[in-house]
Amino acid sequence: MKKSSIEINKHPIDKYLRRDRMPHIWCPGCGLGMDITAFIEGTKQANIDMNNMQIVSGIGCTGRISGYIKLDAYHTTHGRAIPFASGLKLANRNLTVVVFSGDGDLFAIGGNHLIHAARRNVDLTVICVNNFIYGMTGGQTAPTTPVGAFSSTAPYGNFEKPFNLVGVAASAGASYVARWTSLHTKRLANSIAKALSNKGFSFIEIVSPCPTVFGRKNNRSDALGLINELRDRSRIDNSANPTEIPITNYGEIVIGDFLNEPRPCFSESFEEGIKKTKERIEK
Amino acid sequence: MAAKYIPLTGAESAAYAMKQINPDVLAAYPITPQTPIVMKFSEYVANGEVDTVSITVESEHSAMSATVGAAAAGARAMTATAANGLALMWEIVYIAASTRLPIVMGIVNRALSGPINIHGDHSDTMGARDAGWIQVYSENNQEVYDNYFMALRIAENEDVLLPVMVCQDGFITSHSVENVMPAPDQVVKEFIGKKKFKGLLTAEKPFTIGPLDLQDYYFEHKKQQHEAMKKVFPVIEAIQKEFAEKFGRKYDVIEEYRTEDADIVIMGMSSVMGTVKEVIDAAREKGIKVGAVKPRFFRPFPGEYLKKILSKFKAVGILDRSDSFGSLPPLFTETAAVFYTSSTKPLVKSYIHGLGGRDTTVKLLEKVVTDLQKLSETGEGNFTSEYLGVRE
Ligand SMILES: Cc1ncc(C[n+]2csc(CCOP(=O)(O)OP(=O)(O)O)c2C)c(N)n1
Ligand code: SF4
Numbered sequence: 001m002k003k004s005s006i007e008i009n010k011h012p013i014d015k016y017l018r019r020d021r022m023p024h025i026w027c028p029g030c031g032l033g034m035d036i037t038a039f040i041e042g043t044k045q046a047n048i049d050m051n052n053m054q055i056v057s058g059i060g061c062t063g064r065i066s067g068y069i070k071l072d073a074y075h076t077t078h079g080r081a082i083p084f085a086s087g088l089k090l091a092n093r094n095l096t097v098v099v100f101s102g103d104g105d106l107f108a109i110g111g112n113h114l115i116h117a118a119r120r121n122v123d124l125t126v127i128c129v130n131n132f133i134y135g136m137t138g139g140q141t142a143p144t145t146p147v148g149a150f151s152s153t154a155p156y157g158n159f160e161k162p163f164n165l166v167g168v169a170a171s172a173g174a175s176y177v178a179r180w181t182s183l184h185t186k187r188l189a190n191s192i193a194k195a196l197s198n199k200g201f202s203f204i205e206i207v208s209p210c211p212t213v214f215g216r217k218n219n220r221s222d223a224l225g226l227i228n229e230l231r232d233r234s235r236i237d238n239s240a241n242p243t244e245i246p247i248t249n250y251g252e253i254v255i256g257d258f259l260n261e262p263r264p265c266f267s268e269s270f271e272e273g274i275k276k277t278k279e280r281i282e283k
Numbered sequence: 284m285a286a287k288y289i290p291l292t293g294a295e296s297a298a299y300a301m302k303q304i305n306p307d308v309l310a311a312y313p314i315t316p317q318t319p320i321v322m323k324f325s326e327y328v329a330n331g332e333v334d335t336v337s338i339t340v341e342s343e344h345s346a347m348s349a350t351v352g353a354a355a356a357g358a359r360a361m362t363a364t365a366a367n368g369l370a371l372m373w374e375i376v377y378i379a380a381s382t383r384l385p386i387v388m389g390i391v392n393r394a395l396s397g398p399i400n401i402h403g404d405h406s407d408t409m410g411a412r413d414a415g416w417i418q419v420y421s422e423n424n425q426e427v428y429d430n431y432f433m434a435l436r437i438a439e440n441e442d443v444l445l446p447v448m449v450c451q452d453g454f455i456t457s458h459s460v461e462n463v464m465p466a467p468d469q470v471v472k473e474f475i476g477k478k479k480f481k482g483l484l485t486a487e488k489p490f491t492i493g494p495l496d497l498q499d500y501y502f503e504h505k506k507q508q509h510e511a512m513k514k515v516f517p518v519i520e521a522i523q524k525e526f527a528e529k530f531g532r533k534y535d536v537i538e539e540y541r542t543e544d545a546d547i548v549i550m551g552m553s554s555v556m557g558t559v560k561e562v563i564d565a566a567r568e569k570g571i572k573v574g575a576v577k578p579r580f581f582r583p584f585p586g587e588y589l590k591k592i593l594s595k596f597k598a599v600g601i602l603d604r605s606d607s608f609g610s611l612p613p614l615f616t617e618t619a620a621v622f623y624t625s626s627t628k629p630l631v632k633s634y635i636h637g638l639g640g641r642d643t644t645v646k647l648l649e650k651v652v653t654d655l656q657k658l659s660e661t662g663e664g665n666f667t668s669e670y671l672g673v674r675e
Contacts, residue, residue: 075399076395077367077399078314078367079342108312108341108342109312109342109343111341135315136315137313137314137315137318138313138315138320138322140313140318140321141339143341149609152322152325153313153325153337153339154322154325154329154339155326155329156329157324161340176344270440
């Protein structure tokens, strides 16, 4: 075969990607590329054995991550990533299990699973890419769409109050909670490293630009402009109360490493419960 | 004003019909290739062109639940979905039928995961065939549009009171533009009439829906669903007749195409029948006596109709756009069963085609014609099944 005359430069995280699946389906200017890079960097920082790591995703643009990262991965059905991941973790506690999925996947169709896994403090790292919309299916209103923002099911603006994702996760019982934008690559990577080291339910929201769908519907289709906008609107405040920082259409986005309160994870509580029962029977 | 054709996709045809139906409530969750129906309908809602309260719920399970709730309260309630969306609705799909709620649901047929695939086949609705819903399958955009009105009338008929799925093929129909002739609003309004079904939870008398029903009456209630299904075809026939008078387009339970003197026929449902008709026209040019048979309904199963029609032919090739692993596919099995006690029956061959949206081409269907010619002459291959267009 004739060798291509175009030299394809290697990407610094090539080693961790499935090159045979490239080109990927993501749009130019999508935040997902930055999000993956931060994830790989965070994993390296936490010194996690990649061979021992599993990535689980639902369906959506974000969900495609499980097909592009060179790890054991399960691309599950829409909304079910967390229960799949819980099963994986319970069957083999030595695994590091990461759920990487979209805001619709994790908070609309799969919302119930998220609050219960957080309540139980199942040892999972959940990374939620929030682009304020259902990207994959063409930009319908999601539970994250800000009031006033446009979508294909809200052509004159959304009037439903959205979720504040970090607030939901914290209230439901997550033991680690953070929010960054795709642009805060270093801080995001640090957070991912912390989340991976937390033995319990860790939740990270990445506010991520979707120029094609959210942007186009909201007069912000210029990818660079949208990235700059997210940067300009962000303010770091690690001491902020995650339940008090909802994101609006144009207002400030409070980001930071909000909560790190380790408590026994599901498996530990379970073992403890069994141990106590046994002791009682033996007495 | 002279009636005018307008270019619409299958999904837009559905949305246009829904606009003219003007339901009280629409609850839906997006899933490809259903999305353009709800997106278009959302525009109508936002523009104030309909009086519908629409809610973009958080999943299909909620979509069907909200639709059932609205219908129980007496609303004309609609939803639409596809594939995994229908699968996620499953539990409530059965509830809708067993509580006898006249809901019309748009289905854009799509292959069920896994592996994940977004294109058209009938594995979703065939899986739901025993849920107790009426199922009508549409060949083209005009039929999609027309079926919505007929479906509503069938569902709300007092002798029936059953939910209806109006099916069209994912992408092939839903995303292809064709000329569609819409009826004036007034014609639709007169045809669908005012809703007579008052709902189950009316304030007049206290009524509990869905309480425990054990060995005492569950069985009888199930039998009642079956009895209701038995009343459906006479109702369909009357409604199709009235539709022809008002809209000028005539539909039958089973459509026959060039069958008058046919020896062999190809039978199938939905969009593939368009291609089948092309193939038949070409074969007829060559003097082959071949025709087509298109059941428009799969539930209730039009067995008696098929028995009468198909017994005229020497051989029938039956196209199923779904599989039944470990058995024979549904349209084939149910059709064959109809002939169990008949002394005159055609030779039959089953073809599983188009799974995951694989194109069923003219060439593949020409092979079916050749097969059927051989089958009718030699009887070889009778009651066998093969995959059409799969790589071995
Ligand atoms: C049961 C079911 N319902 C609907 C869908 C269609 N669907 C696929 S992805 C998606 C939404 C994706 O949005 P999000 O989770 O926010 O991810 P994004 O694409 O924005 O990354 C939907 C509704 C599906 N695959 N399965
Ligand atoms: S639609 Fe949006 S989220 Fe999906 S790949 Fe394109 S930019 Fe990214």
